[in-house]
Amino acid sequence: MASESNQPGSPSTTPENGETKPKIAMITGITGQDGSYLTEFLLNKGYEVHGLIRRSSNFNTQRINHIYIDPHNAHKARMKLHYADLSDASSLRRWLDTINPDEVYNLAAQSHVAVSFEVPDYTADVVATGVVRLLEAVRSHIAATGRSHIKYYQAGSSEMFGSTPPPQSETTPFHPRSPYAASKCAAHWYTVNYREAYGMFACNGILFNHESPRRGENFVTRKITRAVGRIKVGLQSKLFLGNLQASRDWGFAGDYVEAMWMMLQQEKPDDYVVATEESHTVEEFLEAAFGIVGMNWKDHVVIDKRYFRPAEVDNLKGDSSKARKVLGWKPKVGFEQLVKMMVDEDVDLAKREKVLVDAGYIDSQQQP
Numbered sequence: 001m002a003s004e005s006n007q008p009g010s011p012s013t014t015p016e017n018g019e020t021k022p023k024i025a026m027i028t029g030i031t032g033q034d035g036s037y038l039t040e041f042l043l044n045k046g047y048e049v050h051g052l053i054r055r056s057s058n059f060n061t062q063r064i065n066h067i068y069i070d071p072h073n074a075h076k077a078r079m080k081l082h083y084a085d086l087s088d089a090s091s092l093r094r095w096l097d098t099i100n101p102d103e104v105y106n107l108a109a110q111s112h113v114a115v116s117f118e119v120p121d122y123t124a125d126v127v128a129t130g131v132v133r134l135l136e137a138v139r140s141h142i143a144a145t146g147r148s149h150i151k152y153y154q155a156g157s158s159e160m161f162g163s164t165p166p167p168q169s170e171t172t173p174f175h176p177r178s179p180y181a182a183s184k185c186a187a188h189w190y191t192v193n194y195r196e197a198y199g200m201f202a203c204n205g206i207l208f209n210h211e212s213p214r215r216g217e218n219f220v221t222r223k224i225t226r227a228v229g230r231i232k233v234g235l236q237s238k239l240f241l242g243n244l245q246a247s248r249d250w251g252f253a254g255d256y257v258e259a260m261w262m263m264l265q266q267e268k269p270d271d272y273v274v275a276t277e278e279s280h281t282v283e284e285f286l287e288a289a290f291g292i293v294g295m296n297w298k299d300h301v302v303i304d305k306r307y308f309r310p311a312e313v314d315n316l317k318g319d320s321s322k323a324r325k326v327l328g329w330k331p332k333v334g335f336e337q338l339v340k341m342m343v344d345e346d347v348d349l350a351k352r353e354k355v356l357v358d359a360g361y362i363d364s365q366q367q368p
């Protein structure tokens, strides 16, 4: 179980020279869906959070702008952002040495499965080799500083199970079906290897799909709920999709980041499957999402071959009994509640978009 001082609600501190200091977390991928929820979660627990962000030609901090405080307001700003990249080993080691974190969460990835078929080499560089770069940076930082208490979380994925039939648990063999999934398998084994070879506190979270109103708009759940909102207010009429028969075990991202943290509060490092243990097809998601606003998905969905993948993962449904027993974790948000949360937010978003379209500020044909 999580140690007493780290139970929800109690401050997360680390003793130093007789004084207690806030725990320090370093997060890669802080600008992504999970990074934003994890940051909120850790700030609520009293952590100081350092996020590594990559340079982009547009601002990429939309998901964390609401918690950003200008660093000139130093005593209030507990989230700090630094430029780095998983493809740049020197930047990872430099920030570890500067930040001296207690916990490192590696969430950064080229995380789109279909896109990984288009950019396989880049995907492997970030999703697989990026992990060994970060693990090696942590290992060498520990060797140089003696800070052996650092804990490392690796964002593993149910995609690693690929075509192995459900239910999938920690002991289920991997059979990856995309460059993304194969790279995540490498990342998984790098993490196990650094734990066994160097005694590092390194955990793999094998997380099944988790969604939210902050989900990227080209993942199927958000693509659907965005379309529901826009169709409802008259900004769109068709929704182009691929395979509707794939089944996924969909949970809420806010619940899943808690499991990441719980893994790092254990006495021993280990690997855990995190899942709702309930599976639905894409078609069932459509049915639920369109149903909430009283529409029929069949009136709007058009199948487009371009969204089929060269190899598909048909059926994912997790067995998370280990996480439930050892960590005491369980999901709070169920399937229907998740779909409703996403549809409600996207209907509101579409209404705001409609105001801009009606005022002539944006083009109604411009789909997300």
Ligand code: NDP
Pocket (backbone or CB within 6 Å): 028, 029, 030, 031, 032, 033, 034, 035, 053, 054, 056, 060, 084, 085, 086, 087, 106, 107, 108, 109, 110, 111, 112, 126, 155, 156, 157, 158, 206, 207, 208, 209, 210, 211, 216
């Ligand atoms: P997102 O795609 O929303 O976020 C990915 C993050 O990684 C972004 O912050 C992105 O930055 C950053 N990133 C991408 N490439 C690099 C790079 N080269 N160097 C540094 N940062 C980079 O993913 P999620 O939040 O949904 O997922 C978080 C992690 O969990 C990922 O590793 C994903 O593969 C894994 N995962 C996700 C699941 C899910 O259902 N959401 C399930 C299982 C695993 P930018 O904002 O600039 O693009």
Ligand code: GDR
Pocket (backbone or CB within 6 Å): 111, 112, 113, 114, 156, 157, 158, 159, 207, 208, 209, 210, 218, 219, 220, 221, 223, 240, 241, 242, 243, 244, 246, 247, 248, 282, 307, 308, 309, 312, 313
């Ligand atoms: P997934 O999520 O591949 O499971 O990876 P995604 O939402 O992209 O696909 C889920 C299923 O829906 C089918 N599908 C479509 N998918 C997309 N994106 N767009 C479409 O138009 C469409 N039509 C049908 C797909 O074929 C697939 O079967 C996510 C990512 O977050 C990974 O990073 C993570 O590791 C896994 O979840 C667990």
